[in-house]
Amino acid sequence: MNPEAVPSADELRAAATVVALPMRVRFRGITVREALLLRGPAGWGEFAPFPEYGDVEAAAWLRSAIESAWEGPPAPRRSSIPVNATVPAVGAEQVPEILARFPGARTAKVKVAEKGQSLSDDLARVAAVREHVDHVRVDANGGWTVGEAVRALTALTEDAPLQYAEQPCATVDELVELRNRLAERGTGVPIAADESIRRADDPLRVVRAGAADVAVVKVAPLGGMRALVALAEELAGYGAKVVVSSALDTAVGIGAGLSAAAALPELDLACGLGTGGLLAEDVATPRAMVGGVLDVAAVTPDPDRLAGLAASPERTSWWLDRLDRCRAFL
Numbered sequence: 001m002n003p004e005a006v007p008s009a010d011e012l013r014a015a016a017t018v019v020a021l022p023m024r025v026r027f028r029g030i031t032v033r034e035a036l037l038l039r040g041p042a043g044w045g046e047f048a049p050f051p052e053y054g055d056v057e058a059a060a061w062l063r064s065a066i067e068s069a070w071e072g073p074p075a076p077r078r079s080s081i082p083v084n085a086t087v088p089a090v091g092a093e094q095v096p097e098i099l100a101r102f103p104g105a106r107t108a109k110v111k112v113a114e115k116g117q118s119l120s121d122d123l124a125r126v127a128a129v130r131e132h133v134d135h136v137r138v139d140a141n142g143g144w145t146v147g148e149a150v151r152a153l154t155a156l157t158e159d160a161p162l163q164y165a166e167q168p169c170a171t172v173d174e175l176v177e178l179r180n181r182l183a184e185r186g187t188g189v190p191i192a193a194d195e196s197i198r199r200a201d202d203p204l205r206v207v208r209a210g211a212a213d214v215a216v217v218k219v220a221p222l223g224g225m226r227a228l229v230a231l232a233e234e235l236a237g238y239g240a241k242v243v244v245s246s247a248l249d250t251a252v253g254i255g256a257g258l259s260a261a262a263a264l265p266e267l268d269l270a271c272g273l274g275t276g277g278l279l280a281e282d283v284a285t286p287r288a289m290v291g292g293v294l295d296v297a298a299v300t301p302d303p304d305r306l307a308g309l310a311a312s313p314e315r316t317s318w319w320l321d322r323l324d325r326c327r328a329f330l
């Protein structure tokens with residue numbers, strides 16, 4: 001980032017509010033989502049790297065928050081974005097209740113390969129979801145070996161297709177091998193990369209290596225809306241489609257995701273930006289999802305909600321220290 005465009009450490013601290021949002025169900029092992037929000041001259045930005053991320057990696061999330069709050073969104077090409085339902089690794093009986101939070105969504109992403117669960121849990125959950133939507137994708141968060149992925153994806157496509165399997169295995173080499181093995185068997189499941197893009201030094205490597213058909217792209221880890229749009233343009237050159245997703249963002253971060261999706265030259269697949277429904281409380285009135293789409297609009301947090309959801313003094317100072325440390329890497 002141009003050093004002159006980086007607000008001073010004092011300016012950033014003065015612009016910050018730290019919140020702790022309770023979640024409705026456990027998702028990626030967490031039940032409370034913490035975020036530091038920045039209020040700048042162009043609006044609000046969100047800095048919420050997961051706690052286990054190191055400072056260098058988390059600095060990209062700060063760059064993104066500063067872009068939102070000091071620069072604002074890029075020019076839009078559309079005003080509403082189709083979104084998918086996101087189904088955590090719940091029991092099949094909980095599926096209707098989860099899907100009800102995504103009114104009109106015709107696509108659902110289902111978490112699979114959860115630690116402590118088995119393939120039969122995944123099969124039951126996916127079957128329950130298929131009763132309600134047209135397109136199902138699964139996300140294993142890198143939890144399968146190549147052999148496990150072949151077995152699971154074969155079983156999961158026995159009765160109906162999958163739109164794609166997101167990060168079935170952890171490494172790029174495994175994804176390449178899996179794609180080859182699925183092709184040999186005639187199991188037509190497109191592969192999507194998430195962590196192989198989000199946590200990689202070179203987000204294009206996975207697509208160049210022939211490891212993925214679809215790229216899951218998230219605004220904050222990529223360093224902002226403009227960085228996401230630039231990457232999507234490069235990915236299109238390799239024939240990969242993109243799906244803009246949330247990083248379990250508050251309403252502010254979802255706003256940035258919607259603005260980035262709105263600025264893309266092409267948008268074919270539903271975006272994973274409906275995760276506001278996974279939070280029990282949010283910093284702004286929840287966006288109404290109608291007919292499976294969300295409207296693109298700037299978000300201003302509600303002051304009463306910010307006050308009510310304020311993080312503890314200890315967690316607030318932890319986030320402010322992290323803000324200072326990450327700023328040093330911009």
Ligand SMILES: O=C(O)CCC(=O)C1=CC=C[C@@H](O)[C@@H]1C(=O)O
Pocket residue numbers: 028084085086109139141194245246247248271272273274275
């Ligand atoms: O893509 C979606 O439908 C929602 C976003 C989502 O699933 C995730 C958000 C944040 C962290 C991740 O573990 C998880 C993902 O792996 O995609």
Ligand SMILES: [Mg+2]
Pocket residue numbers: 139141166167194195216
């Ligand atoms: Mg994922």
